[in-house]
Amino acid sequence: MHGTSERIEERARRLGFDLIGIAPAHLPQMHLRAYRDWLARGDHGQMAYMARPDRVARREDPSLILPEVRSVVCVAVNYYPGDPGEAEERGREAHADDTPRGRVSNYAWGTDYHDWMRPRLEELAGFIRAEVGGDVRYRAYVDTGPVLERAFAAQAGLGFIGKNTCLIHPRLGSWLFLGEILVDVDLPSPVAPLPPRCGTCTRCLEACPTGALTAPYRLDGRRCISYLTIEHKGSIPPELRPLMGNRIYGCDICQEVCPWQRFARTTAIPAFQTASSDRPAPSLWNLMTLDEEGFHQRFAGSPILRIGRGRLLRNVAVALGNSGDARAVPTLTAALCDPAPLVRAHAAWALRRLGGPEAAHALDAARQRETSPEVRQELVATLTEEAVQR
Ligand code: SF4
Ligand code: SF4
Numbered sequence: 001m002h003g004t005s006e007r008i009e010e011r012a013r014r015l016g017f018d019l020i021g022i023a024p025a026h027l028p029q030m031h032l033r034a035y036r037d038w039l040a041r042g043d044h045g046q047m048a049y050m051a052r053p054d055r056v057a058r059r060e061d062p063s064l065i066l067p068e069v070r071s072v073v074c075v076a077v078n079y080y081p082g083d084p085g086e087a088e089e090r091g092r093e094a095h096a097d098d099t100p101r102g103r104v105s106n107y108a109w110g111t112d113y114h115d116w117m118r119p120r121l122e123e124l125a126g127f128i129r130a131e132v133g134g135d136v137r138y139r140a141y142v143d144t145g146p147v148l149e150r151a152f153a154a155q156a157g158l159g160f161i162g163k164n165t166c167l168i169h170p171r172l173g174s175w176l177f178l179g180e181i182l183v184d185v186d187l188p189s190p191v192a193p194l195p196p197r198c199g200t201c202t203r204c205l206e207a208c209p210t211g212a213l214t215a216p217y218r219l220d221g222r223r224c225i226s227y228l229t230i231e232h233k234g235s236i237p238p239e240l241r242p243l244m245g246n247r248i249y250g251c252d253i254c255q256e257v258c259p260w261q262r263f264a265r266t267t268a269i270p271a272f273q274t275a276s277s278d279r280p281a282p283s284l285w286n287l288m289t290l291d292e293e294g295f296h297q298r299f300a301g302s303p304i305l306r307i308g309r310g311r312l313l314r315n316v317a318v319a320l321g322n323s324g325d326a327r328a329v330p331t332l333t334a335a336l337c338d339p340a341p342l343v344r345a346h347a348a349w350a351l352r353r354l355g356g357p358e359a360a361h362a363l364d365a366a367r368q369r370e371t372s373p374e375v376r377q378e379l380v381a382t383l384t385e386e387a388v389q390r
Contacts (some may be wrong), residue, residue: 059148110273310340
């Protein structure tokens, strides 16, 4: 099989992947232990698919996905779309307004990365089949499969896992999409795993606004803004809302502060670049007025589409509450009549946070008419806190 791994690597690079490596199909105990401990602490929050017994068994034993699996071909592609601050400034200039803006995670500025990754992984799998010969069986995944993909990528030498729990490549940083192909054939792994390189640095732990990095290499998803804005389905815990700032889809803070990101270079792949000048830092006022049809039109082809209008507007309401900009009161007042109770509830919280007579009047009127128990709870909380403050 001499030279096979090199030819697979060459093909992967021609397909546009920046990094490629091969790991044995069974992970060392330290990765499995870290996964089990994470589940035992409940750090996966509402991501029940991470804890389903059949899924756990497959993550621990990939031969339950592909019998006789021997190797995992891991790939990564750099998606860094450019400096977020500069992108926000360009958006402001293009739209000539000074209204509050939200921040969208770097990975969601472009089109849905699954659409770019999947066909290329399939093509690479086809190449491996042709190269190795025989009846090679495979399974290809882009972050949705029951595979501990970051652990496999580390074992394949694609980078080391940092204290922020991200995979970091010493010459590319951590703005990486990962994919993997499980194959039932032994492929040589020419590269050894990299040792951790965080040293004494603790920048990510100090910068996390919600304390979600509870210790080095340990992430409590339930406190993570990325989880709260994307995966979490219902009401956001009130004590975390003020800490979320203007992050409305994902959060990159623990990556932005990482010194290894100084090696990041802007991606050459158009699909990962900004889909519109307004995508990295969209106007919160505009988002808050999107109806269902407008939401689908605006986010067609974007990963943001997957969380749905209700969750996005929930996040936008929190960001407006945190903006301190009283000009948002009329927009939030209108949102108190939104068809989605989730949106009404968070709009109520945002109005309370902004305060002032106009907001108080809107909240009073909502208390008279609101019938949803979920929203009423927010309105009663508002009433109680106001009573305490008086
Ligand atoms: Fe903290 Fe944001 Fe990193 Fe989550 S993504 S751990 S909230 S800094
Ligand atoms: Fe490691 Fe520092 Fe980067 Fe955190 S910020 S992942 S501690 S190098």
